Amino acid sequence: MRSNKELLNQFEFFLQSHLPRTQSFHPYFEKALGEMLDVGGKRFRPLLLLSVVESINPLLVENALHVALGMEMMHTYSLIHDDLPCMDNAELRRGHPTLHVSYDETTAVLVGDALNTHAFYCIANAPLSAEIKVKLVSLLASDAGIFGMVLGQAIDCFFEDKVLSVDQLSFLHVHKTAKLIAASLAMGALICELDKQNYETLYQFGLKLGLLFQVQDDIIDATYSSEEAGKPTGNDEHKNSFVNLLGLKGAVAEKMRLLSELDAQLAKLDTRLAGTLKAVIDDYFKG
Amino acid sequence: MRSNKELLNQFEFFLQSHLPRTQSFHPYFEKALGEMLDVGGKRFRPLLLLSVVESINPLLVENALHVALGMEMMHTYSLIHDDLPCMDNAELRRGHPTLHVSYDETTAVLVGDALNTHAFYCIANAPLSAEIKVKLVSLLASDAGIFGMVLGQAIDCFFEDKVLSVDQLSFLHVHKTAKLIAASLAMGALICELDKQNYETLYQFGLKLGLLFQVQDDIIDATYSSEEAGKPTGNDEHKNSFVNLLGLKGAVAEKMRLLSELDAQLAKLDTRLAGTLKAVIDDYFKG
Numbered sequence: 001m002r003s004n005k006e007l008l009n010q011f012e013f014f015l016q017s018h019l020p021r022t023q024s025f026h027p028y029f030e031k032a033l034g035e036m037l038d039v040g041g042k043r044f045r046p047l048l049l050l051s052v053v054e055s056i057n058p059l060l061v062e063n064a065l066h067v068a069l070g071m072e073m074m075h076t077y078s079l080i081h082d083d084l085p086c087m088d089n090a091e092l093r094r095g096h097p098t099l100h101v102s103y104d105e106t107t108a109v110l111v112g113d114a115l116n117t118h119a120f121y122c123i124a125n126a127p128l129s130a131e132i133k134v135k136l137v138s139l140l141a142s143d144a145g146i147f148g149m150v151l152g153q154a155i156d157c158f159f160e161d162k163v164l165s166v167d168q169l170s171f172l173h174v175h176k177t178a179k180l181i182a183a184s185l186a187m188g189a190l191i192c193e194l195d196k197q198n199y200e201t202l203y204q205f206g207l208k209l210g211l212l213f214q215v216q217d218d219i220i221d222a223t224y225s226s227e228e229a230g231k232p233t234g235n236d237e238h239k240n241s242f243v244n245l246l247g248l249k250g251a252v253a254e255k256m257r258l259l260s261e262l263d264a265q266l267a268k269l270d271t272r273l274a275g276t277l278k279a280v281i282d283d284y285f286k287g
Numbered sequence: 288m289r290s291n292k293e294l295l296n297q298f299e300f301f302l303q304s305h306l307p308r309t310q311s312f313h314p315y316f317e318k319a320l321g322e323m324l325d326v327g328g329k330r331f332r333p334l335l336l337l338s339v340v341e342s343i344n345p346l347l348v349e350n351a352l353h354v355a356l357g358m359e360m361m362h363t364y365s366l367i368h369d370d371l372p373c374m375d376n377a378e379l380r381r382g383h384p385t386l387h388v389s390y391d392e393t394t395a396v397l398v399g400d401a402l403n404t405h406a407f408y409c410i411a412n413a414p415l416s417a418e419i420k421v422k423l424v425s426l427l428a429s430d431a432g433i434f435g436m437v438l439g440q441a442i443d444c445f446f447e448d449k450v451l452s453v454d455q456l457s458f459l460h461v462h463k464t465a466k467l468i469a470a471s472l473a474m475g476a477l478i479c480e481l482d483k484q485n486y487e488t489l490y491q492f493g494l495k496l497g498l499l500f501q502v503q504d505d506i507i508d509a510t511y512s513s514e515e516a517g518k519p520t521g522n523d524e525h526k527n528s529f530v531n532l533l534g535l536k537g538a539v540a541e542k543m544r545l546l547s548e549l550d551a552q553l554a555k556l557d558t559r560l561a562g563t564l565k566a567v568i569d570d571y572f573k574g
Binding site: 020022024025026027029030033077081084086087104105106107109110112113114116117118120121123124125129130131133134135137138140141142144145146147150151153154155157158168171175 | 393
């Protein structure tokens with residue numbers, strides 16, 4: 001069985017050889033399109049998707065790479081748009097200048113748009129059955145769009161200066177962050193044609209994992225320097241973060257609570273899959 | 288056989304009852320999402336798609352409505368983003384204030400993002416075979432994304448103050464406008480499972496029709512008042528338009544040339560389909 005590190009290496013290689021190439025006289029649009037994908041990040045979502053497939057049906061990993069790339073494009077577009085001057089106005093992402101800084105705002109909006117759309121191209125052209133691909137498109141469009149990530153981001157922006165309840169903050173982050181993480185696991189399950197019950201368990205596990213991811217992100221923002229995090233940090237009081245709402249101690253306690261709930265949920269899953277997910281959690285949250 | 292007017296009415300009714308509904312505490316995001324779709328436009332792309340289906344297999348029109356709505360969402364998102372301050376900075380569209388004017392820039396970016404993504408949700412959930420839906424997703428993602436519309440828009444923005452050759456201007460508009468119009472016809476063909484040769488003829492016809500559409504649009508911009516056109520007009524010298532490059536007389540001659548080439552191409556198509564497309568052309572370009 002391939003390790004997470006091997007899966008990540010395979011993904012990087014695939015990404016490099018599958019960046020969309022256009023033939024046009026625009027001097028840099030194609031370069032800009034690949035740039036934020038290229039500088040990478042944790043590749044958390046592709047890894048989740050691929051590790052599910054590796055646990056259940058390793059022969060399908062090659063086929064799943066196309067889908068994992070689509071997922072990473074969707075995530076990358078969301079970062080590019082979130083960093084725009086009219087949203088977080090961030091100048092640094094993944095340790096690199098954001099696209100509206102390197103180029104201009106127009107380029108940042110359009111590269112984001114292109115990656116959003118191209119995510120679906122990657123899925124539609126993956127070597128998988130049409131039935132599976134339609135389910136993948138529907139799930140991604142649902143969890144990344146108006147029923148998921150975009151709604152979460154809209155809430156985050158609108159309520160920037162307003163205090164939310166813990167329930168509202170959880171709703172926000174379930175939509176903004178957790179649904180795409182749950183979708184990453186669920187897309188792996190769809191590729192392997194896992195039965196409905198296991199699919200649902202995995203999706204629910206993903207929602208909790210997504211919340212953990214956000215709590216951890218808020219803790220990093222409040223406790224790491226920009227250099228360590230590779231993006232602007234500092235405990236922005238206007239931000240609806242778990243640290244602002246629960247205090248740093250409360251946020252750390254919430255992280256521990258989610259970690260132990262996830263541990264308990266692992267027992268419901270197939271042993272091999274549970275082992276893989278445990279390794280992912282250890283790598284990302286207990287390091 | 289339903290007239291174009293009947294197809295358009297059916298589409299409007301479908302759209303009204305299929306706007307995505309979210310349950311969230313955001314005070315206006317859902318309303319903003321429907322607003323630009325709702326105020327309508329010419330519905331040129333859905334009509335092309337539906338009229339192909341009506342000509343070839345009228346029983347499939349109901350099924351095709353989902354896809355036509357996806358196409359209109361894709362087009363509407365592109366208008367919302369094109370109107371942003373960092374692109375055309377337009378305050379008026381379809382006779383209404385643009386979203387970044389009614390609400391704010393954040394809302395305009397996010398509504399556009401949501402419509403882009405949701406277009407694929409509409410297709411994935413249409414009552415059609417998985418095989419057909421995958422082809423539709425791939426075609427739309429290709430012609431609306433980095434291989435089509437977004438690339439065209441990036442070129443348009445970058446070369447705003449630079450003079451292009453007629454070939455470069457055609458490349459720009461084939462990508463920015465014509466490919467999505469060609470895709471509208473081709474998606475109708477895919478839904479009806481038209482053979483490859485007829486599909487290709489229809490796609491090529493659509494590319495020419497798309498160029499005609501752009502030439503006509505440039506003529507409107509140069510000769511209509513903002514009130515008549517429902518959007519800001521005036522012959523902006525910075526814009527890469529056929530009127531700026533060929534002069535008004537030259538652009539009108541180009542329109543006539545394209546119209547006569549389209550007339551000639553109609554002869555290659557099935558009589559009923561040719562009749563429908565002729566009616567569309569008469570309605571939109573000879574009024």
